[in-house]
Amino acid sequence: MATPMLDQFLASIADLVSKRQGDNLQDYLQVVPEQMRDGYRHMALELQKAYPKGPGDERLLKRCEALVPKTADGTTWPAFPLFIRSYLAYLRDGNVSNLLEAYKALSALLNQCLQALGDSQMGAIVLRTVVYLSQIVASLAMTLEKNPQLLAQLRLDRPQDAFERTSLVEDAANVVREGFIKCLSDRGGAAGPKARPEGKRAGIYLMANHCLKLLHKCGKLRSADTIFKSISAQSPPLEYYPAAHRVTYLYYLGRYLFANNSFYLARNALQEAYNQCHVQCLKQKRLILIYLISCNVIMGRFPSLQLLQKPEAQGLYDIFYPVCLIIRSGDYLAFRKHFDAGSPTGQWFLRKSMLYQMRNRCELLVWRSLVRKVFLLGGFHGDPSAQRGPPPILHLSKVETAVRLLQARHGVKVSLDISTSKSSGTNIITIRLPADSDYDGIAGLVSKTSDPDVDDYLFAQSYYDENGELIENPGGQIVPGPEYDEYADPLDDLVPDIHGGYTETEHVSRLLQEIESIVASLIKQNLLGGYLTHNPARFVIPGAKHVGAMAKGFPNIWQTISSQQHSYGEDVPAWIIAKQPLPTQSAFPAGAPGGGRVINLKGAKAVGS
Template sequence: MSGQGTPVLDRFLSGIADLLKTRDGAQLQDFLQIEPPLSDVYHQMAGELQRHYPNGSAKEEDLLRICDGLVPRTKGGSSWTAFPTFMKLYFSFLRDMNVENLLETYNLLKALLNQCVLALGDGQFGVIVLPTVLYLSKVLAKLAMGLDRRPDLIAHLLRIEGQSSQDDSVEKVTLVEKSANVVREAFIKCLTDRSVGTPGIQGKPGGKRIGIYLMANLCLKLLFQCGKLRNAEQMFASISAQSPPLKHFPASQRVTYLYYLGRYLFSNNLFFPAQTALQAAYDQCHHQALAQKRIILTYLIPCNIIMGRFPSAQLLQKPESQGLAEKFLPICRLIVRGDYIAFRDHLSENSPSTEWFARKGILLALRNRCEILAWRSLVRKVFIHGGFHGDPQGQGQRGPPPVLYLTKLEIAVRWLQSQHASSEAGAFTQSGLSTDAQAGHNHAGSQLVSKPPDSDFAGLHNVIFEETGVDQAIVAKFEDYLAPGGCFDSAGQWHNNLQGNLVDGPPHVDYGQYELDPYAHRNDAAVIPGSGKPTEMMRELESILASLLTQGLMRGYLTHRNPRFAIPGARLRGALPTGFPNVWQTISTREGEDDSVPGWVQPPAPAVATSLGASAAAGGRVVNLSGARPVGVQ
């Protein structure tokens, strides 16, 4: 077919032409191998290409004409012009591939895949190269992720091309992200195929649509690798609008897609739909695929913990759960114990336990979402031991509801802080003395969370302003605040301050007369007795309980004066079940009202048949008469 001196290339081209006539895409993919180690046939063919069609010579046009003869001809002539170009690039890749230059190999492979995706877009013959597109995409993804983990292998090549000296203010596109963009184009070609069957969510996979989730899964894998999950949002929206139901695809594709969908929803704090998708992936995963099931559990378990459902001993004893118990059980125990200080220390930056959670991308979700559960456990324990549970003798009579005085909760918190601040703190935390244990002695700011002082105000803590003068160094540092160019007076009139005077006068140390000053030094012992004012810690505890009530994790109401938490309606079920409902049941009941999962295409619900013949005759239309007025009423 090509001429003398290329017997291997001639046989190869003849085989490709036969496969195109029979539309055998799977066998075509077997022919078009590029990943080392290659068999001797491909090395012989590469030698023939180097001798007869060298790079940059006029013979390359002859190679393209030879490849053009591979495409089957129709009456109106073939319009599949992208395939001959793809085959020419394939032969060029075999001829020019240099495993010593990985960056050049990556660029050649990306160009080859780009052209194959263009060939995939043909409505008549494109489906033939679908297996080849998937194969090339996998090889490109493997190469890109390998280089992403070892950037030192191509750092010198990037410097030569000038890519590493780009402006730091411009976000750099990594090789993995570039690969994901190419694979996304193939995914779009598969999703929008209209050549076979009924398009949209009503149809079944056929033609190129059988590759929707194959390409989607590979693209999602690349996006998770490069940390560009935001780019996956449009993919899920397109799948929801145009993909056939997921149930029509093989189990391997379903499991992989639901795993990535669950991780995406988890990263966006949509924990209930994430739990639904991950649970379905775990249930449908093959029982012998222990590694895959363990990866799914790595995200399914924290998703359930956040919603108040802890892993059972039976689950943690399964082979796929090996090593997960030592990761998650300490968190569960700290939540049940209600020790919020130890919980923070366990997931703090300096804790040895956090590296694994951070690497998996679940540290912030556990740290930010589970602490409220620890507070709930602490409040519940204080209520059990120090709250009023109601009069057991007056069940049939009207009496006061169960109540917890929040001063007892404050005492429990201060006791917890003192225990961590003592020399035996190591019995409570792994990291020794906790900084949060000292928060109860803060003169300003939170009494529960210890935060370092703002560096902008670091010089103001111990400054003493004499009556005869002002520290000019402080004025120079904060002159835009203390001595601005102008200000408004109490009447709302603007006054220029050209002399640079202190607009509020010399600052004073004693701010005690200003009750709303958050940085005032107030002695709690002087404020509490006889004043009826809550301490600063009490205000924070009220806010925490208000958050628990708003989320439905506790039920009842708060009284601000003489702070209390009351549980009305506890006469039938009891104080604990009423005031502290099951967290998982509460969340699942609320979230389960809409059982749909964004990005998961389910078969459409069957139409509900009407029992009235008139409704059927009217086409099933429903008329809302709730706002209609009686006849004759104006």
Template sequence: MAPQTPVLDQFLVSIAELVKNRDGTKLQDYLQIEPPLSDIYLRMVEELRLRYKPGPQSDTELQQRCEVLVPHTKGGSPWSAFPTFMRLYFSFLRDVNVENLLETYKLLRALLNQCVLALGDSSHGVIVLPTVLYLSKVMAKLAMGLDRRPELIAHILRMEGGPKQEDSMEKVTLVEQSANVVREAFIKCLTDRSGNPASLGKPEGKRVGIYLMANLCLKLLFQCGKLRNAEQMFASISAQSPPLMHFPASQRVTYLYYLGRYLFSNNLFHPARIALQAAYDQCHRQALSQRTLILTYLIPCNIIMGRFPSQTLLQRPEGQPLAEHFVPLCQLIIRGDYLAFRRHLSFDSPTSRWFGKNGILLTLRNRCEILVWRSFCRKVFIHGGFHGKADSPTPPHLYLQKVLFATKWLQSRSEHLVPNGTSHSSVKPQYGSQTISEPIDREYAGLENPQSVNSSDGDNQLMGKYGDYLAPLGFFDASGQFIKNMPGKLVDAFVKPDYDEYELDPYADESIVQEQPAILMGEIESILSSLITQGLMRGYLTHQTPRLAITGARQRGALPTGFPNVWETIFKRESEDNSVPGWVKPKATMGAPAVGGGRVLHMTGAPPVGMQ
């Protein structure tokens, strides 16, 4: 005689009633999986283990009992995915061993996959939407916990497949696998066609879960560092999602935070700033940790665009933990000491660990150094430049030789500040950059003095490894003639480039023989050219007598004309297009539908319909 299952029988009756009433929220409350489970669930698990032991026959019988949960409608297709999901749910409760975390994850992922299939039903799928979200959160929590502590499952991976299996798990991590499953649920919600069209306003049906699933998927993608996979998600949202304003504030804030971080990682700082600012403005005042997290990326966006955080912001409760990280950085940018700036954000600096942990270190290093050079050139101009006179036709200018001397002074000063010369050598190399001085890589040891690297020095090991590159048998000159090379002679060390044909002044007298500019002077000219091109400085450069000339300074003065406000300059240029990719806004109320997934189409000045 088969064991009786009174608890399971009553549970199935309750589930059938909830499905009939389409009560998805209460259905999710019934389908619990997280330990510790209540006593009634433990009793049901005992009944499952006694009556339906693991095996094909028991699974078939359990599947048949779950078939009655689906209401039969005339002419309607049966919801076959839901009974299979319920059978997997009971199997999960019966077979799960929470001490084996990897096996638990696999069972949970299979359960969620089947629930997502049930979500795809056009008639009844919306009933399991809360359950999909619940199971997704549990799986994401488990996957992220294992990702932070891989040693918990390392021994299981070794037993299952050895090193090869472990290598494959590193390529597609548990977090990424979870994100792929959650993405499928997101697609089911986004492509739902029940109710009103998405463009008409408030979401209905499964579309209410668009941003719930999107936020969870984005959280997983950021955790595993697969931001490229989010690109298609944002494109799909732009094309098919209802406007973001129709969703709850918690969903809006979370989505705009991840959207801002994604745009920041792609160097789109102006739209990232708009998204993060909106997330910060809409975030509840008491959610201090969330507001601090948003400011962690909003402040760097503003710094890169030339806008430093105010003391008022940093004195707020959510801003106080960030002051110790961003205030010294802003002070270094204002000071203009590019060597101190590089030391502050170097990989081995203790001050850079926090920036690296939050994924903003490289961006700040690459994007803020140009602001440091602008501050440096501005200070040199203040103290050593010609600011112009009322009766003088000569515009304000700054000889770049003074910038060169100031750069060398910074370098010499830095050599005394760095102990044992570990970061900056006192002897500048004759090759490479003169403004970037890094510790010599051990693979290039011996190249710090290129004149000494030749076959007569006895450095056979170095020449044997790099001889074909460092000292070839010959080379072709500019006219195409093959020139034989002396054995062991470094070609690049003795090349004398001629800058005459690249003269910036087209009216210069070609008969004047120009003095060969130093490498450092060439780098300084390049840096100032970049500043002028970006609009962070105004004027023009002369190459024959290297200097920066500032034109149009009679009305405003040399300093504000030659060194305009960085924030105002960048914001004016970037604000010509305030659209944020991935942020769906209501369509324009006049004229044609908005282009690009809800972007507003401005119709100011458009003629009435029918007029040519």
């Protein structure tokens, strides 16, 4: 039976293979019905008649084997004819109207294409096709994840252990990871005439970016550690690759470092991604800018109004400017309200996967601002005219007064910040951390009747003594034992009813102790310059005579953090640069840092100030 469309298709594929035109090959191997021309439908009909499913598969494979050169041992690229036969079988038998069937068929086709990619000599030809198919499979996976019925049916077909079950998007990411490994481990793609990798190694960052995108989609970007380690060990320098590859990779590298709380290194990667992103790619520049500004805010470096007025920063003024004002104000209650998970700002940062980093890291800056304001208004700044005298001092009781004024300003009632002891009727005042679902029952005060888990342990109805005898405890008294003795002090904070109530003096010291702990943390991180004295609690700023109390006691946050990072090293992991300058025009200006495997950004231009 004559098959003119099939003959023309196979002849075109053979010509592309002989010329190693992998980009054009991708254009021929279309799988989305909306993108297929009428010729594909005619070819599908020819395949159904001339090569029916089952008896025609072997004859169809024979025809596909003619697409690659032959040797005495057989074809030089055995996986490619199998892949093309699978593609033709998809055209002949595929039911694209059924999402589940389409996903299964395309997943099998992608795996077959990966086998063809593994060939050391010819595999690079199907590199773009692997990326194209993986994008289609990932898109179908995300659609199926939103359809519980189809997803449940697929799970029945592919049973997995409950502890090993992964999402379909993560499965797609793992498949793309295999393609990335094949590209990275290729030794046939030597450097070309301009020192740029050729062959499969030219697709290292293309495959890495696609895998990172999928991991981001399924919320597993932090599991990309193996990708970055592999790139650090084996990848050619990043500047040898196209700008689109570089910008996308540096963006995901910055997101990964941000998720792992390496904000300074994340800022360096995101800064370079922003600098290299094309000026007309406003959507991409805005996405990079969101995380770049967040990194800088966490490190005490606020965006300038000039930056927030740029075209790519549209809408970001309304997000970040109020945050900066609240941090400067020192109002920790307004800050917590602003970043509450139910607030519009909290929801926005939650969608960007930054809520917890911004809320937890920036609150420390809010407390520093509060201490700074109290010191300006009520601290002893020293006597510059005196030859000798006491150093600048801030009594922390004044910070306590400021906290109480903030609580009163926000209308904080007894039910919010003050819990009442049932045994004594007295009030226990604490600063109280915001609620955290990971630590339910610990962030607030726990009473004998509020937490069943604590009650079961401390006030069990029956227990075994040290001799192994069962002791009934119907009155719910505290269970004696070494475990309770060991944790007696911490449990005093959690269960204040155990040892009775506190006096008013103890209530005041409780609040003051928490403020003292916060100030100690700020000093430990070098965000405050000085030391603490206890009883009375005071913040002391020594050595302020020549530089001033404010400069010594409250150093610039950004300069402090960046100088600390200098001592650990500024090398961004998994960012590879050339040991020697590029033979063509470099991506970096003259005098830019170089000479190592990772980049150093001491002289990098900042986005904002």
